[in-house]
Amino acid sequence: MTELLRTHGLTRHFKVGGTFSGKRLHAVDDVDLTIEEREIIALVGESGSGKSTIARLLARVYAPTAGEIIYRGRPLAKLRRRKDLLSYRGDVPMVFQDPFSSLNPAYRVSHGIMRGLILHRPDLNAAARQAEAVRVVEAVGLHPAAEILERYPYQLSGGQRQRVGFAQALAYRPKLIIADEPVSMLDVSIRIGLLNLMAALREDEGVSILYITHDIASARYLSDRIAVMYGGHIVETGPTEDVLADPKHPYTQLLLSAVPDPRAPLDPDAVVDRGEPPRVVDPAPGCRFRARCPLAIDRCAVETPLLRELGPRHSAACHVAV
Amino acid sequence: MPLLDVQHLRVEYATENRPAVAVDDVSFSVGEGEFVAVVGESGCGKSTLLFALARLLSPPAAITHGSVEFRGQNLVTMTEKQLNVLRWRDFSVVMQSAMNALNPVASVGAQLADAMAAHGKYTKTEIAERSVEVLRLVGIDPIHLSSHPHQLSGGMRQRAMIAMALLFTPDLVIMDEPTSALDVVAQRALMVQIRQLQSQLGFAVIFVTHDMSLVSHFSDQLLVMYAGQVVEAGPTRDVFDHPAHPYSRGLLDAFPSIRGPRVPLTGIPGSPPDLSRLPAGCSFQPRCPVSVDACVTTRPPLYPVGPALSRCLLNAPDPVSAPASSRASSPASAPDSSSEEDR
Numbered sequence: 001m002t003e004l005l006r007t008h009g010l011t012r013h014f015k016v017g018g019t020f021s022g023k024r025l026h027a028v029d030d031v032d033l034t035i036e037e038r039e040i041i042a043l044v045g046e047s048g049s050g051k052s053t054i055a056r057l058l059a060r061v062y063a064p065t066a067g068e069i070i071y072r073g074r075p076l077a078k079l080r081r082r083k084d085l086l087s088y089r090g091d092v093p094m095v096f097q098d099p100f101s102s103l104n105p106a107y108r109v110s111h112g113i114m115r116g117l118i119l120h121r122p123d124l125n126a127a128a129r130q131a132e133a134v135r136v137v138e139a140v141g142l143h144p145a146a147e148i149l150e151r152y153p154y155q156l157s158g159g160q161r162q163r164v165g166f167a168q169a170l171a172y173r174p175k176l177i178i179a180d181e182p183v184s185m186l187d188v189s190i191r192i193g194l195l196n197l198m199a200a201l202r203e204d205e206g207v208s209i210l211y212i213t214h215d216i217a218s219a220r221y222l223s224d225r226i227a228v229m230y231g232g233h234i235v236e237t238g239p240t241e242d243v244l245a246d247p248k249h250p251y252t253q254l255l256l257s258a259v260p261d262p263r264a265p266l267d268p269d270a271v272v273d274r275g276e277p278p279r280v281v282d283p284a285p286g287c288r289f290r291a292r293c294p295l296a297i298d299r300c301a302v303e304t305p306l307l308r309e310l311g312p313r314h315s316a317a318c319h320v321a322v
Numbered sequence: 323m324p325l326l327d328v329q330h331l332r333v334e335y336a337t338e339n340r341p342a343v344a345v346d347d348v349s350f351s352v353g354e355g356e357f358v359a360v361v362g363e364s365g366c367g368k369s370t371l372l373f374a375l376a377r378l379l380s381p382p383a384a385i386t387h388g389s390v391e392f393r394g395q396n397l398v399t400m401t402e403k404q405l406n407v408l409r410w411r412d413f414s415v416v417m418q419s420a421m422n423a424l425n426p427v428a429s430v431g432a433q434l435a436d437a438m439a440a441h442g443k444y445t446k447t448e449i450a451e452r453s454v455e456v457l458r459l460v461g462i463d464p465i466h467l468s469s470h471p472h473q474l475s476g477g478m479r480q481r482a483m484i485a486m487a488l489l490f491t492p493d494l495v496i497m498d499e500p501t502s503a504l505d506v507v508a509q510r511a512l513m514v515q516i517r518q519l520q521s522q523l524g525f526a527v528i529f530v531t532h533d534m535s536l537v538s539h540f541s542d543q544l545l546v547m548y549a550g551q552v553v554e555a556g557p558t559r560d561v562f563d564h565p566a567h568p569y570s571r572g573l574l575d576a577f578p579s580i581r582g583p584r585v586p587l588t589g590i591p592g593s594p595p596d597l598s599r600l601p602a603g604c605s606f607q608p609r610c611p612v613s614v615d616a617c618v619t620t621r622p623p624l625y626p627v628g629p630a631l632s633r634c635l636l637n638a639p640d641p642v643s644a645p646a647s648s649r650a651s652s653p654a655s656a657p658d659s660s661s662e663e664d665r
């Protein structure tokens with residue numbers, strides 16, 4: 001396995017409550033995350049846990065408050081030349097959640113793809129660009145490609161628009177696609193098609209994918225490895241099947257127990273959590289999950305748990321977990 | 323007598339050309355205290371159906387046929403004045419995207435007070451007491467009476483909407499996608515809560531969602547809608563265990579599971595038809611993996627399949643002509659075997 005990208009102590013805070021309040025919201029704190037080549041890694045967690053903030057940090061929409069992102073052995077902060085930055089942006093494109101606002105309604109499908117090709121693959125001549133545009137549109141399962149390229153966004157369904165989003169990303173010949181909730185606004189009946197598409201892109205194009213979702217079942221369907229976020233921290237990470245079969249962190253356990261599974265009988269004794277997700281403003285040390293945690297001990301209130309390896313490549317940040 | 327009895331309901335949107343039939347010959351009933359779920363993909367007519375039941379449609383939509391009887395009184399022919407006596411007190415509605423339905427500039431308490439004042443004469447004390455009561459019911463600390471919606475999480479806002487719907491302890495609460503903007507943990511908490519409130523207060527629920535898996539453990543009856551029609555209806559557990567209609571099977575097979583072996587899934591290719599240009603035969607035919615020649619020309623009626631009803635020609639008591647292509651599998655009238663094979 002070859003490491004493609006790694007974050008080290010990645011942190012992003014936001015000022016909240018007026019200019020002079022001095023309060024800071026800890027959206028992402030001290031995140032170490034490694035993404036291998038050809039790997040699909042799922043980032044899961046409830047609303048507000050910091051998933052999109054990580055996506056935006058990786059896409060360089062936000063600058064980190066602290067910590068670094070190391071891409072193919074080089075810290076991103078060291079990339080200064082326009083050419084290097086452009087090439088990173090082409091290597092690590094993002095696909096967004098909302099298929100209805102992510103495409104410019106004034107332009108045909110071909111526009112965004114051609115723009116990407118001109119910007120990121122200047123070596124191609126006009127004929128090669130056209131051929132490549134057809135190839136990426138076909139690669140995302142849209143046929144006939146020539147006709148789709150001529151359409152405007154309003155002439156496409158939500159699922160087709162998301163596919164165009166992936167086609168645009170593919171035109172860059174990416175190494176890592178950051179997909180932030182790419183299917184959550186789509187109908188159930190067409191979600192699977194897009195998940196299958198992402199799996200195929202890894203197989204055929206060799207890209208890595210960071211798949212962000214709060215839907216654990218789809219994370220399982222697609223990913224090799226999973227990272228669970230809570231309150232800005234990664235609280236558990238490991239091979240997807242291991243984490244699902246043997247969740248170590250009490251939050252992961254809660255998340256799994258909440259997944260509706262029509263094929264399983266209802267467990268009438270299942271504990272129902274009424275807790276509210278935290279807004280982490282100027283936190284004191286301690287575990288951020290402790291207020292909702294059924295296993296909390298005194299130590300959880302004073303010491304922030306760090307990720308500990310509890311199985312092969314499987315770690316959790318919990319004082320109690322074994 | 324059932325609490326609510328819907329017969330042959332039809333709703334059309336008048337458009338420039340042909341009308342779009344968003345609710346087509348829908349019949350079902352809801353018993354006292356029952357939980358009825360309505361599922362189907364975007365645009366199949368779920369919200370239109372709920373609006374029609376509550377008589378909240380406005381042009382270009384109109385009920386063109388059928389009846390909605392609430393405790394034996396036909397709502398379809400009632401005047402607005404008669405309806406106002408029933409709305410809120412006997413049945414209430416929680417709208418889709420309730421997240422945004424709360425007034426952002428008024429406190430939760432003020433909004434509860436407004437809702438009460440609009441439906442009767444109450445003293446300040448009565449209003450205050452009842453507001454505290456309903457917030458407690460849905461698990462919100464009454465401290466939030468003075469909170470504004472933006473100070474509440476998404477899950478709490480949804481609970482506040484449900485509290486409002488419960489102000490007058492109605493017999494029926496109609497809910498349109500109350501949980502779809504929430505993440506799984508908040509979703510499940512809300513579902514369990516609705517169920518608990520139901521057994522405590524005894525009201526019936528009609529619950530609309532596009533996420534079939536959500537209601538699997540909570541509803542008594544399930545209606546699956548496609549292109550304005552009910553394509554399958556029956557006891558929830560039976561429909562989940564032995565889906566008779568190819569569309570229900572497709573929907574169920576579109577959910578990955580967190581348990582059992584990881585299996586490749588296919589979803590349902592294609593998209594739903596334009597409601598003003600429906601296919602001549604079965605509306606699902608263009609997307610159906612098991613269709614036969616007759617499906618192109620014949621509109622299927624609802625056939626009984628065990629305790630359920632299914633709108634599929636393959637469920638006809640006397641089997642239809644041979645499959646149109648080799649893709650077709652055995653008729654679904656033996657749901658036990660076919661649904662197992664399809665997994």
Ligand SMILES: Nc1ncnc2c1ncn2[C@@H]1O[C@H](COP(=O)(O)OP(=O)(O)OP(=O)(O)O)[C@@H](O)[C@H]1O
Pocket residue numbers: 014015025026027045046047048049050051052053054214279280
């Ligand atoms: N630009 C910003 N300014 C201030 N706070 C922000 C900003 N962006 C995000 N936040 C806050 O940071 C926290 C993490 O937000 P983020 O969008 O990363 O969560 P998420 O896990 O993607 O949630 P969701 O599932 O709802 O998309 C939240 O509390 C959010 O309100």
Ligand SMILES: Nc1ncnc2c1ncn2[C@@H]1O[C@H](COP(=O)(O)OP(=O)(O)OP(=O)(O)O)[C@@H](O)[C@H]1O
Pocket residue numbers: 335336337342344362363364365366367368369370371382418532597
């Ligand atoms: N004003 C209108 N004129 C014509 N057709 C309309 C109008 N409003 C809605 N429709 C059509 O009626 C159909 C049913 O819409 P409805 O909102 O009831 O669907 P839904 O099942 O609730 O979908 P969703 O899951 O997206 O909420 C849709 O196909 C829609 O295009």
Ligand code: SF4
Pocket residue numbers: 567568569604605606607608610611612613614617622633634635636
């Ligand atoms: S009637 Fe025919 S097309 Fe319609 S669902 Fe049944 S098999 Fe499929």
Ligand SMILES: [Mg+2]
Pocket residue numbers: 051052053
């Ligand atoms: Mg997000």
Ligand SMILES: [Mg+2]
Pocket residue numbers: 368369370418498
């Ligand atoms: Mg709707």
